[in-house]
Amino acid sequence: MLVAGAVHTGPMSDVVRLRRPPPDFRRAVVTEVALRTPRLATITLTGPELVGFEVDEPAASLRLLLPRGGVGTSLEVPEWDGNEFRFADGARPPIRTLTPLAVDAAVGSVEVDVVLHGEGALSTWAAAQPVGDQVAVSGPGRGYEVDPDAERFLVVGDESALPAIGQLLGVLPQHAHIDVIVEVGDTAARIDLPAHPGADVRWCDLGADDAPGSAMLREVEGLSTPDGVRVWAAGEAAGVQRLRNLLSKERGLPRSQTVIRGYWKHGRTGAG
Ligand SMILES: Cc1cc2nc3c(=O)[nH]c(=O)nc-3n(C[C@H](O)[C@H](O)[C@H](O)COP(=O)(O)OP(=O)(O)OC[C@H]3O[C@@H](n4cnc5c(N)ncnc54)[C@H](O)[C@@H]3O)c2cc1C
Known part of the structure; x- marks a missing residue:
């Protein structure tokens, strides 16, 4: 058996990759x-x-x-x-x-x-x-590296992303316009988000039979995404993948402008 880092001339399937340990608990x-x-x-x-x-x-x-x-x-x-x-x-x-x-x-x-x-x-x-x-x-x-000169942001997420969205609203540049879209499974999940002078916050409700991410995707479909917009999005993995396809493949936003993260997987345990 070989471990990653060792000199190896055989097939890669023989290599057991040892991951770097995360920081101590x-x-x-x-x-x-x-x-x-x-x-x-x-x-x-x-x-x-x-x-x-x-x-x-x-x-x-x-x-x-x-x-x-x-x-x-x-x-x-x-x-x-x-x-x-x-x-x-x-x-x-x-x-x-x-x-x-x-x-x-x-x-x-x-x-x-x-x-x-x-x-x-x-x-x-x-x-x-x-x-x-x-x-x-x-x-x-790792967190989100904010571009202090960007004029426009699109921030999208479900309930699992609400803590991060609140934090982002506290630090995104004051001069910027921010479209914020939050998908909730229950109206009781709405919270007061930190005030930002350029924020336009839209809450959308996920129907009981809807796939996670579908309500926020519909909202984004109805929005323009002008050149230069910076996107941060997080939520259920398959839902944010559809969002990634919309923004990258259909709208042609460069990946360097978008950070899209799967925070959990529908039907799977601890899969963030
Ligand atoms: C970088 C990052 C940051 C995150 N930040 C937060 C945070 O601040 N607060 C937070 O609550 N979560 C956050 N999450 C998501 C969280 O880690 C997952 O939701 C986690 O799976 C929840 O664990 P659990 O034990 O409750 O459910 P699990 O045992 O993991 O899953 C059990 C079942 O519940 C479903 N499920 C899991 N999460 C959700 C959900 N949010 N809504 C509906 N169904 C769900 C699963 O699909 C599965 O069927 C973050 C994830 C990442 C990757």
Whole structure:
């Protein structure tokens, strides 16, 4: 067996690629849970190991390790096997990706907004308001590099992207015009977004039988996307792929102007 990096002359299928380990997990405790809406919980994580956890860009990411047995159970930290995290018994740990908010690297705290969408390790844990639970945080992952000179932005996302969208509205240039489109599965999911002088915010409702992403796609189809517009979009993977096709293939927007991210996969667990 060969590992990546070794000199190799045979077929590439013989190569086992070992991925670089992600940053270490930093343990933290849930010190507060507040329901922003019936569909969104703000969870505050605090702990000395979070001191120095710095996030420089908006719409970045962190990975949250949950207690294996669910709310109220103790935290078990998995091992990196060269490719992914696994528990000693081979089971996959409950690790989910979230957007870091209100980071205080000096105090050692970070907030996350969790969508209460129903079944799912993260969603059920957050809905149980797990104050006192120990968790662990790894990251941060890359965020969005804002072009300070751009005149126009299109920001699109579903409920999972709402935390990032709020953050973007706080940092996008004040002179810019921003079309914001947010798809929600329930009107109760609407929140007050930070004010921006150039923002035009449109909420669209996803019907019970609609494919995730279809309501926001319809809204974007009805909008012009002038030359130079910068696009940031995130949501369900297949839904944002259709958006990518519209913007890149049909409208011809250069990929350098668009950042489009799949945040979850319909019918799949922890697939962000
Ligand atoms: C960079 C990045 C940033 C993210 N930021 C946030 C954030 O700030 N807040 C946040 O809540 N999520 C965020 N997500 C998405 C989040 O990681 C996923 O939604 C995650 O799968 C939820 O985990 P779960 O345990 O609740 O559900 P899972 O166990 O992963 O999935 C169980 C079932 O629920 C469905 N499902 C998963 N997520 C959703 C959803 N949002 N709406 C409806 N159905 C869903 C799945 O398709 C599956 O059928 C982010 C993802 C990425 C990649």
